[in-house]
Amino acid sequence: MPRKYHLSHAPTPVLHINYREELNEEQYAAVTAPPGPLLVLAGAGSGKTRTLTYRVAYLVENGIAPERILLLTFTNKAAREMLSRVSSLLPHDMTSLWGGTFHSIGNRILRRHAQLVGLGQDYSILDAPDAKELLSACIPELGIDPKDKMFPKADAIRELFSFSVNTQAKLGDLLAGPYAHLSEFSEQLIVLSGRYAARKLKANAVDYDDLLHLPARLLTEHGEVAASYGRQFLYVLVDEYQDTNALQSSLVDRVAGAHGNIMVVGDDAQSIYSWRGANFENILEFEKRYTGAKIYRIETNYRSTPDILEVANASISHNTKQFPKNLRSVRPSTGKPALVPLSDASQQAVFIAQRVLELHEEGESLREIAVLYRAHSHAIELQLELTRRNIPFVITSGVQFFEQAHIKDITAFLRISQNPHDEIAFKRIVKLLPGIGDRAAEKLWGLLAGKTDWFSAKTGAKSQKSWDSVCEVRRQLADPPGQSGDKLIQWVMEGFYEDFAKLEYDNFKQRLDDVRQLQEFARQFETVPDFLAQVSLMTSVDYSRSRQEDSGDVLRLSTVHQAKGLEWNRVFVIMLCEGLFPLARCMAEPAQLEEERRLFYVAVTRARDELYLSYPHMRYLRGGSGEMLQVKSRFLSEIPTELCEEWEIAPPRPQWGQGECSDPW
DNA sequence: ATTCGGCCGGTTTTT
């Protein structure tokens, strides 16, 4: 008698995680919710990321294959963090899970179906300066003199086009409404947008907005594509839902709409990207778009002391347009946040530097301290002071690593090797040569567009020698396909760029170092297009993290925008003056002011243990031409005085400053 | 006609 043995279709799940124990009631309910549309309203510091990661783990443990889960985030950092946290929770291999930013997932989808929208598979991705360059090149086509002072600047036009795509509003409507100041150019701008789109297509290139827009079009116009992704993704999860714009939310709807197994997580109080088209009413309307949506609220804050949360709550209560909310702390009170008035920005810098050193001596590590501000330019004095005192710090820089001239020069060579129609990359390369400017570049492109053999074109005597080297490099790059990015960069360096950089830059050694880092980075990628896509879609924050640069014990300086989703034991928020935070340009409408206040709320809720709110009474104007009295930010005035402790800063004793910084005030 | 160097002015936030 043969032994009976039953095969089961789905193995009984072996649960590795004790969800009850590791989550609180609110989180547990959301994580283990039955399929269907779920809206998770998660306050700051309430374990939003934890909830999402455990939800993914829960799905996987219940037999959902990772490749059938789509997890959308706003930053690469968030994506990476969640994926690594899921991986550490479970023994499963998570590499097949579709997790990433909207833009990187959009790119992944678009690569597979590029030909359906008239693109080649090896299309280039234009970053913001590239897009601006291409747009500028379209303006003369309209018969407009580019020197015409009246016509809007390329940057302004880019912003308009981008806003139009992201909010899915017609250009004409925007020009009649929020962009009425450009209305006299309406007709020309509408023609221009068509030209710009055509030129991108011809260059086989897409800009950031296309990475969302074109996949959305694919999913709308090609039923079979929509159906295949609808089938593939059984579950869709979206982080930071309050920051999605109309285009992003419609993209999500098209993937998840059929089955409605979607979990979105967000906090309307932390919506800070409306200038990029984000519409936090997406959260409010979620219930309408997905009938039967279940709402879960996660409101217990594990991060901050109650004193810090009281300040946050008091501030955000001045906004009218919001879900009423009140963050509850579970931690004991440890004293009130500090309110620190200072005479000017330099004294503020001295104060921060000194206080940081004191905290460090008390045993706090520098990486647990952050200084946050509204705009990068607000931190100049502080950078000087920290440098002077040898306090190590990193800035989540305004200048992106990948946007530095030498990095873009190198990647331009790689781009043209992958995509011979990449007009922007070509022009960038030839304009490096002596005696070649816009005009000559245009002519050369006319001769060489799409070609890999450049020898047939001749340039002037001045550039003859370097042009020959460039042609030779170009030939070499085209030669054996499938070379690694690392190798290609080496050829560019040896054949041309190293010699060029020596003549061009006085700090060329440092730049060559950067290129070496870039090569190192390129080794992680299997294909050159993968590498190039990552270079375009990665911020310098992501990049430094990928190199474990921030493993050192360093102080972090950051804009509030870039600090979103992060937390530190001690947080300084500086330059809290009217006109700086809230920023003057952003106070025109009440809605904008409310967004500034949400930004302040984000800043305050980054702090776990200690919060310092500082402002200078006076600010020196650029060029040393005078000083300006500053008014304390309304965001400070709105906080009841008893919630903060005001510090009185005495000026330093005469002639001490430069010494060993242990001088008590 | 073009290129390029020097100077001035201005600077939100980011994929």
Next chain:
DNA sequence: CCGGCCGAAT
């Protein structure tokens, strides 16, 4: 500290 504009040089 970078980009745009203008004027000088080619």
